[in-house]
Amino acid sequence: xxxxxxxxxxxxxxxxxxxxxxxxxxxxxxxxxxxxxxxxxxxxxxxxxxxxxxxxxxxxxxxxxxxxxxxxxxxxxxxxxxxxxxxxxxxxxxxxxxxxxxxxxxxxxxxxxxxxxxxxxxxxxxxxxxxxxxxxxxxxxxxxxxxxxxxxxxxxxxxxxxxxxxxxxxxxxxxxxxxxxxxxxxxxxxxxxxxxxxxxxxxxxxxxxxxxxxxxxxxxxxxxxxxxxxxxxxxxxxxxxxxxxxxxxxxxxxxxxxxxxxxxxxxxxxxxxxxxxxxxxxxxxxxxxxxxxxxxxxxxxxxxxxxxxxxxxxxxxxxxxxxxxxxxxxxxxxxxxxxxxxxxxxxxxxxxxxxxxxxxxxxxxxxxxxxxxxxxxxxxxxxxxxxxxxxxxxxxxxxxxxxxxxxxxxxxxxxxxxxxxxxxxxxxxxxxxxxxxxxxxxxxxxxxxxxxxxxxxxxxxxxxxxxxxxxxxxxxxxx
Amino acid sequence: xxxxxxxxxxxxxxxxxxxxxxxxxxxxxxxxxxxxxxxxxxxxxxxxxxxxxxxxxxxxxxxxxx
Numbered sequence: 325x326x327x328x329x330x331x332x333x334x335x336x337x338x339x340x341x342x343x344x345x346x347x348x349x350x351x352x353x354x355x356x357x358x359x360x361x362x363x364x365x366x367x368x369x370x371x372x373x374x375x376x377x378x379x380x381x382x383x384x385x386x387x388x389x390x391x392x393x394x395x396x397x398x399x400x401x402x403x404x405x406x407x408x409x410x411x412x413x414x415x416x417x418x419x420x421x422x423x424x425x426x427x428x429x430x431x432x433x434x435x436x437x438x439x440x441x442x443x444x445x446x447x448x449x450x451x452x453x454x455x456x457x458x459x460x461x462x463x464x465x466x467x468x469x470x471x472x473x474x475x476x477x478x479x480x481x482x483x484x485x486x487x488x489x490x491x492x493x494x495x496x497x498x499x500x501x502x503x504x505x506x507x508x509x510x511x512x513x514x515x516x517x518x519x520x521x522x523x524x525x526x527x528x529x530x531x532x533x534x535x536x537x538x539x540x541x542x543x544x545x546x547x548x549x550x551x552x553x554x555x556x557x558x559x560x561x562x563x564x565x566x567x568x569x570x571x572x573x574x575x576x577x578x579x580x581x582x583x584x585x586x587x588x589x590x591x592x593x594x595x596x597x598x599x600x601x602x603x604x605x606x607x608x609x610x611x612x613x614x615x616x617x618x619x620x621x622x623x624x625x626x627x628x629x630x631x632x633x634x635x636x637x638x639x640x641x642x643x644x645x646x647x648x649x650x651x652x653x654x655x656x657x658x659x660x661x662x663x664x665x666x667x668x669x670x671x672x673x674x675x676x677x678x679x680x681x682x683x684x685x686x687x688x689x690x691x692x693x694x695x696x697x698x699x700x701x702x703x704x705x706x707x708x709x710x711x712x713x714x715x716x717x718x719x720x721x722x723x724x725x726x727x728x729x730x731x732x733x734x735x736x737x738x739x740x741x742x743x744x745x746x747x748x749x750x751x752x753x754x755x756x757x758x759x760x761x762x763x764x765x766x767x768x769x770x771x772x773x774x775x776x777x778x779x780x781x782x783x784x785x786x787x788x789x790x791x792x793x794x795x796x797x798x799x800x801x802x803x
Numbered sequence: 804x805x806x807x808x809x810x811x812x813x814x815x816x817x818x819x820x821x822x823x824x825x826x827x828x829x830x831x832x833x834x835x836x837x838x839x840x841x842x843x844x845x846x847x848x849x850x851x852x853x854x855x856x857x858x859x860x861x862x863x864x865x866x867x868x869x
Binding site for chain 1: 828832837839845848855858
């Protein structure tokens with residue numbers, strides 16, 4: 325996968341994650357000559373060791389320790405390489421909620437993005453990824469603990485739908501699936517694209533998108549092995565992800581006529597609580613994210629399973645010293661569940677010395693959501709029969725008194741930094757994901773999603789990329 | 804990440820990190836993670852990474868997955 329010089333293509337795609345890989349396969353199978361430039365490497369599943377620290381270094385940007393600047397600082401893990409973050413996510417698949425699509429129509433003028441219009445795109449993605457509900461047996465004992473608590477409290481819950489086929493519950497979805505059961509884009513859409521003739525180049529750093537007279541001409545890149553590369557293409561799809569797409573557009577001097585480029589960053593700030601149970605849980609045996617509780621989703625709170633091997637728990641467990649060691653000695657009886665907030669806070673991304681600088685401060689409304697959510701998590705585990713509950717707060721701090729700096733947060737699902745809005749004065753791309761004011765330049769990743777979804781976004785991004793591909797092929801998406 | 808772990812292992816490095824609260828928190832977490840990634844310690848807690856990875860490889864070969 326190396327090349328130098330000049331390549332001519334119908335479509336050049338920057339990034340092989342959730343958006344880029346899907347667009348590449350659909351376009352190549354539709355007869356287009358496609359070139360994909362991916363900054364990261366191809367990951368060989370033979371090297372997946374089920375050891376979190378080793379795998380984080382290999383599969384994540386900055387070893388999974390990228391952090392936002394603000395109060396509180398939030399760890400924002402992002403995948404890198406063929407498959408992008410789909411390689412390291414939990415595999416959860418939710419369609420875009422109808423209420424969110426209605427909001428997009430109302431607030432952003434995206435009238436074409438209706439439930440009906442997107443249905444064939446979602447169905448196509450779900451078929452390609454073998455999306456199915458997790459069975460209780462595969463979900464494991466960690467999910468059973470949460471289910472027991474939710475049932476005792478009468479909270480709405482269910483098993484999640486995931487893109488997995490032949491899963492045996494290895495428990496390390498976030499660290500490289502050793503069975504290749506998780507149907508990430510690197511083993512689904514990318515091989516399809518290659519089989520249809522697409523050229524996939526790894527280690528390709530795209531410097532600029534080239535535009536002349538308001539028309540896209542291609543991209544300028546360099547390759548890890550040395551040498552420059554010009555891809556000449558009348559259509560370019562930028563799919564470098566919510567954090568890096570605005571930086572590429574900024575470097576290219578494009579997309580900021582509205583002043584919205586790099587703004588409106590939405591995240592799902594999240595945290596996890598632990599409980600010490602009477603029974604053996606062995607949380608890493610089973611699907612880590614297999615069960616959800618949506619009782620409080622209208623309040624912006626979503627509870628989803630999370631779990632992992634001892635080393636992962638050792639890093640996440642909100643205890644120190646002897647208490648940490650004592651709880652870890654009882655690892656087999658530890659259960660964990662996650663809390664994800666649909667945020668009102670908005671951040672920004674800009675370039676600093678060539679790297680993304682992410683600014684994000686938690687607003688009062690989101691702090692209130694975390695206070696409520698953490699109190700609910702305590703209720704959940706107590707209802708499930710926990711001997712002890714460990715909330716991610718400093719010792720002695722009750723949820724209702726938590727301050728932003730007390731929260732130990734991670735964030736997932738960054739969205740919105742090149743948001744879609746029908747009005748050129750308010751958004752970076754239009755409803756067809758075309759950059760306002762430039763012919764032939766499109767964006768197909770989380771950056772176009774104009775608001776928080778409240779659910780995991782991977783198949784929203786994939787459905788939008790599918791729709792874009794068929795738009796460029798001038799055909800309707802097959803139903 | 805490796806740099807932070809290397810610093811945290813040395814007394815002077817640990818003192819330097821202690822002055823930077825979020826980095827210190829990260830370093831402590833990474834050290835704990837590294838400790839429990841030790842195969843002997845992990846196996847005592849019921850986790851055998853080598854067995855999980857080997858089962859994955861065998862299933863992939865058996866079922867012809869990438």
